[in-house]
Amino acid sequence: MTEKQNTNKFGNWIRTSITARMLMIGFLSIVLLIPLSFIEGLITERSFRQQGVVNEINQKWGNQVLVYGPILKLPYKTYSETKTYNEKTKTYFKETQTHINYAYIFPEKLDTQTTVKSKTLNRGNFESAVFTTNMDFSGNYIPTDLSAKGIKKEDILFNKASVIIKTSNLKGIKNEIFLKLNKNTYTFQTNFNTTTTNNHLDVLESGFLNPEDINKTENTTFSIHMAFNGSKQIEIIPIGKTTTMHMTSNWADPSFIGNYLPSDETKKITKDGFTADWKILHINRAFSQQHLNKIPNLNTFAFGTKFMVMVDEYQKSQRSAKYGFLVIGLTFLIFFLIQTMSKINIHPFQYLMIGIALTMFYTLLVSISEHSNFLKAYLIAGISVITLITLYSKSILKTLKFPLFIGVSLTALYTFIYVIIQLENYALLVGSIGLFVILATVMFVSRKIDWTNG
Structure with missing residues (x-):
C-alpha cells in the first residue's frame, strides 16, 4: 500500500469515523482552555486594577471609620x-x-x-x-x-x-x-x-x-x-x-x-x-x-x-468565565450530534472557529461591562456571539432548521448560565438540575445513533 493510499485512508477515517470526530472535538476543547485561562487572567487583572483605584479614592477621601x-x-x-x-x-x-x-x-x-x-x-x-x-x-x-x-x-x-x-x-x-x-x-x-x-x-x-x-x-x-x-x-x-x-x-x-x-x-x-x-x-x-x-x-x-x-461586575464576569468550558463542550456536542445524525461533514477548522467565537463572548462581556451594567453587557455579548455562530453554521450546514436549532440552544444555554450567576443560595441546586436535564436530553437524542460504525 502506497503512502498516498495510507493518507487517503486516514483522511477518510477522520471524516467518517465517530471515534475520530469525538477525539478531534475533545482535543479542540482542551486547546480552547488556553484562551479561556488568558481571559480569566484578564478578568482578575482588571479586578485588581479596580480595587487599586477604589483604594486610591478611599485614601484621598477618607478611610473606614x-x-x-x-x-x-x-x-x-x-x-x-x-x-x-x-x-x-x-x-x-x-x-x-x-x-x-x-x-x-x-x-x-x-x-x-x-x-x-x-x-x-x-x-x-x-x-x-x-x-x-x-x-x-x-x-x-x-x-x-x-x-x-x-x-x-x-x-x-x-x-x-x-x-x-x-x-x-x-x-x-x-x-x-x-x-x-x-x-x-x-x-x-x-x-x-x-x-x-x-x-x-x-x-x-x-x-x-x-x-x-x-x-x-x-x-x-x-x-x-x-x-x-x-x-x-x-x-x-x-x-x-x-x-x-x-x-x-x-x-x-x-x-x-x-x-x-x-x-x-x-x-x-x-x-x-x-x-x-x-x-x-x-x-x-x-x-x-x-x-x-x-x-x-x-x-x-x-x-x-x-x-x-x-454589584461587582468583575466577580460576575469571572463566575461566567468558569462556565466557558461547559459552553464550548455543549456547543461542540450539538454540532457533533447534528453532524452524526445528518451525515453533514464539518471540518476541524470550522469547529475551531466556532470555539474561538465562544471565547470572544467573555472578552466582549468584560469590556462592555466596564462601560455599562452587567445585564446590558451580557445581552450585547450573548446576542453578538449567538448571531455570529448561527449565521456561520448556516453556511456549514446548508439548511435553515439546524442553524435555528443551534441559535435557540445557545440562547437557552446562556440564559441558564445567567440565572445561575444571579443566584447565591440556590446556584448549586439550579445548576445541578439544569445539567441533569441537559444530560437527559443528550441521552434521548443520541439513543438511535449507531455507535458501532466508528
Whole structure:
C-alpha cells in the first residue's frame, strides 16, 4: 500500500469515523482552555486594577471609620521599696520610690447617634462608595472607685486626668472636637504616644480635666460631636456598660457587620436608605469596665455598617468565565450530534472557529461591562456571539432548521448560565438540575445513533 493510499485512508477515517470526530472535538476543547485561562487572567487583572483605584479614592477621601471611646484616663501612684546596704554603718537603708501608672475607665452608658450621607465617586470606569458622617456620643461615668484594683483614692491624681478617643480615620475628621463634661468644655489634640495602645489606632487626648468633674459622688455626664469623611464602613466598640447606637443613612444596600447585629424590630431598609438600632449590654461582651496600664485591643467586639457598591461586575464576569468550558463542550456536542445524525461533514477548522467565537463572548462581556451594567453587557455579548455562530453554521450546514436549532440552544444555554450567576443560595441546586436535564436530553437524542460504525 502506497503512502498516498495510507493518507487517503486516514483522511477518510477522520471524516467518517465517530471515534475520530469525538477525539478531534475533545482535543479542540482542551486547546480552547488556553484562551479561556488568558481571559480569566484578564478578568482578575482588571479586578485588581479596580480595587487599586477604589483604594486610591478611599485614601484621598477618607478611610473606614472605627471609633473607640471616650475613655477616662486616670493616673495613679504606686510605690516600690528598695534596700541598700551601707558598708560603713553595716545597716540597710530603705528607699521608697513612687511610680505613675494609668487606669482606663469605660463609661457606664454610651449612646451614639450616627447620621450618614453616602454617595459614589467615579474614576474612569471604576466607582467607590464614600460617605460623610456625623456622630454624636453621649453618656456618663459613675464615680471612680479603684479599690477593687488595690488603688486608694488618695493615690489617684485627679488633677492630671484626661479623656482619650481612638480612631482609625484621623485624616477624615472634619471638625474640631470638643468634650463637654458636666458644664465644662475641653479640646482634643493628637497624642502620638503609642505606648497605651497596640491595635494601630490613632489617639486623640483631651487636656487635663477639672477634678471637680470626676472626683465627686454623682455621675459625670459627657457629650462629643465628631464628623468624618470616610469609606467602606463605620464601626464603634461597645465600651459602655450599656451601649446603644442609632444609625440613619441614605444608602439603600447596607451590610451590617461586626460582633452584633441591629434589632429586627427597629431595622428598616428602603430604596431611600435605612435606619437601624443596636443595644449591647455588658453581659453580652467579655471585658470589664476598668483596665490598668494599657487599653486592651477590643477591635473584635466592634459593630456597625458596611457601605459598599454591591454589584461587582468583575466577580460576575469571572463566575461566567468558569462556565466557558461547559459552553464550548455543549456547543461542540450539538454540532457533533447534528453532524452524526445528518451525515453533514464539518471540518476541524470550522469547529475551531466556532470555539474561538465562544471565547470572544467573555472578552466582549468584560469590556462592555466596564462601560455599562452587567445585564446590558451580557445581552450585547450573548446576542453578538449567538448571531455570529448561527449565521456561520448556516453556511456549514446548508439548511435553515439546524442553524435555528443551534441559535435557540445557545440562547437557552446562556440564559441558564445567567440565572445561575444571579443566584447565591440556590446556584448549586439550579445548576445541578439544569445539567441533569441537559444530560437527559443528550441521552434521548443520541439513543438511535449507531455507535458501532466508528
